[in-house]
Amino acid sequence: MVLEGIMTGLSTAFTFTNILMVSLGVFAGTFIGMLPGLGPISTIALMIPITYGFEPSSGLILMAGVYYGAVFGGSTSSILLNTPGEASTVATSFDGYPLAQVGKAGKALATAAYSSFSGGTIGAMFLLFAAPALAVVSLSFQSADYFALMVMGLTAVSAFAGKGQFLKAALMTVLGVMLSTVGTDDSTGVQRFTLGQLDLIDGISFLLLAMATFALSEALISVLKPGETSNAAQTAVKDKFGSLKVSTQEFREIAPSVGRSSVLGFFIGVLPGAGATIASFLAYGMEQALAKGRAKLQFGKGSLKGLAAPETANNAASTGSFVPLLTLGIPGSGTTAVMLGALISYGVQPGPRLFAENPEVFWSVIVSMYLGNIVLLILNLPLIPYIARLLAVPKPFLVPFVLFFSLIGVYLVSFNNFDIYLMVGFAACALFFRLLDFPMAPMLLGFVLGGLLEENLRRALLINDSSLSFLWSRPITLIILVITAVVLFLPLYRSLVEKFRPQP
């Protein structure tokens, strides 16, 4: 069955249009993702309006390319400028930037590209077997199980948010779910929280929220905190890149790290809420712990292993995070939440039925991941010294363009001025919370999962004669909820213990 699926995927992905799509996607993703401050979430959100009206599989293939491109673009700015576009490439800058400083930017970028390629490809191979297997199991899932899964997803994103961030992430998740309740209630037709505004009857558009809280607010933050990045960019781009070659000796050196990090990254990516950031830090930590002697001392000073590990892991995790998205329709991270938004805008509802009803979409996404990785390696890498010149585009031109594309992207969907004002409002709020160090991704995830959460809760209660017994009557539901409880209370317990421990 897997083989048949691969053939379906190959025949869909290997058409002229779709190869063009994935190449375009990778290029555009690298371009936008490279801009300091704009991470993959903003990049994908910015690309959604452009792909409206595409065939679902073409649109998705383009998006998969954008995703990979954006992740790689983020690594490029981490290595060249030490300004990671987003959290998952922070670990890349630990060893990537020191390499660039000693004139080995080319080698660092090439290593990053090869590692990303390996991580992505190995991840896609796992995905090839894990996703169909899980899709078959998930066909037996009922509303109660889905409800439990969503609760787990929402809890996990807070639990994995990092030390001291748990409550803040939880609050932002709640805020996101609250925003999802604005508009007409689907099953009863009752209007909620519309404040008498006709424009809010259909609810808040996902694209609008994603654009406002990511693309707009990230661009505005870069205005508020004028840094030295543009000067650094000028010098980084003018400086020599050095050779893009990686020697056989060096390949041999990093190969084991790449192997380990791929497996680690993929499995962390599959977990809801964990994702690329945690995977990259864990892989870096693991390699540092395993290294011996002089190699260990190299970490943080330009170790190729230290660069390869997080790069491999974050790509493998990005691939892994597609498992819950494609098979259960549940995004496990902010980025996959945007991907889900893109899918829904093409009229595709991911979940167990996607696998059964639109196998060509399901398989072509998986196949296009390989394709995306290949394009990244053979087309992007040689061009990177030229693409990197974009980093030298002066900020006075860049910021207005980002604002314009965000506003017009949302406006072109609705042709409603109200959406522009709403975006400006959300951007202002997002700016406020960002300055207070509240994370935005959980809010977006809460918003996407909120509607599904309520729908499945309703259905489960309806099937169960309004009794809450559905929470424990099915073993799958119960197991998921128990895991959720553990995930929820472990960090809470630990942070409470720490807070009340007498200070030394």
Next chain:
Amino acid sequence: MRRDKVGALVILALSIVYGAMAFNIPEAPGVEGAGVTPSSLPIALSATGIVASLLILVLPAPRRIDRDDEDESSFSDAFKGLDWRCAAFLFLLMVGYGLTLKPLGFLISTILFLWGGFWTMGERRIKLMLLVSIGVTVGFWFILTQLLRIYLEPGVLHFLGMD
């Protein structure tokens, strides 16, 4: 005041207002007693929001390993030394863009918006600014209207016969 507490206070207020509004959501006709009413989830959310924000307000600052006790930083610190003037202008420009998009039309309002944006960001090379803003706007307009056949408001250009 610690900055995460300020954030929590804001969300606490939001949760209370949201909860109050949730209690006023009308019952859906014919579904009484069906378990979940349109206001059930909102009420639960409001309660969760209130509890979680109160926890942040009451508990001492968490110690963070990754950044040295950054959570101790105060509200005013988080907002100090930022380029507010520039950001405020950009906000005004965006609102202005929304206001002018229909009456002035896509071409004129976009050129003005981009030009204003470049100026706000400190660019002063007038010719370059004009060239970039007009070039990008016309190029984008051409792709949308001529290639993708998407209708854009002509605005005042309508009267000049350019639509």
